[in-house]
Amino acid sequence: MESKRQQKVARQLQKDLSEIFQREVPHLFNGPSSPGAFITVTNVRVSPDLSVARIYLSFLATKNKELLLETIQEKGKVIRQHLGDRVRHQLRIVPELSFFLDDTAEYADKMDKLFAGLDIPPAPEEDE
Numbered sequence: 001m002e003s004k005r006q007q008k009v010a011r012q013l014q015k016d017l018s019e020i021f022q023r024e025v026p027h028l029f030n031g032p033s034s035p036g037a038f039i040t041v042t043n044v045r046v047s048p049d050l051s052v053a054r055i056y057l058s059f060l061a062t063k064n065k066e067l068l069l070e071t072i073q074e075k076g077k078v079i080r081q082h083l084g085d086r087v088r089h090q091l092r093i094v095p096e097l098s099f100f101l102d103d104t105a106e107y108a109d110k111m112d113k114l115f116a117g118l119d120i121p122p123a124p125e126e127d128e
Contacts, residue, residue: 041055
C-alpha cells in the first residue's frame with residue numbers, strides 16, 4: 001500500500017514525464033525504427049523513500065517496442081535531467097528512473113479475442 005505522499009509524487013512524475021516525452025525530447029526517439037512514435041506514461045510507482053521510480057510506458061505507431069524501450073533506457077539520464085528541472089522545487093532528490101513496457105492493453109485485447117472465440121451453448125430450459 002502506497003502512502004499519500006508516494007501517490008502524489010507518482011501522479012506528479014507521471015504528468016511531468018508525459019509532457020517531457022511529448023514536448024521536450026520527442027526528437028530523441030524518432031529514429032528509423034520508430035518514426036513518429038507516440039509514448040504514453042501509463043503508470044508510475046515510487047519507492048517509499050522516493051528515490052526510485054518505476055515508469056510503465058505504452059507505445060503507439062512503432063514497429064519494434066523493445067528497441068524503443070532500450071533507446072529510452074539509454075537516454076534515461078537526459079530524461080532525468082529534464083525531470084529534475086521540473087521538480088527541483090518539490091523534491092529533494094530526483095528519483096532514479098526505471099522504464100518498463102506496459103502490456104496491459106495487449107493483454108486485454110488478447111483476452112477479448114479469447115472470449116469472443118468461445119462457443120458457449122445456451123443453458124437448458126427447466127420445466128416448472
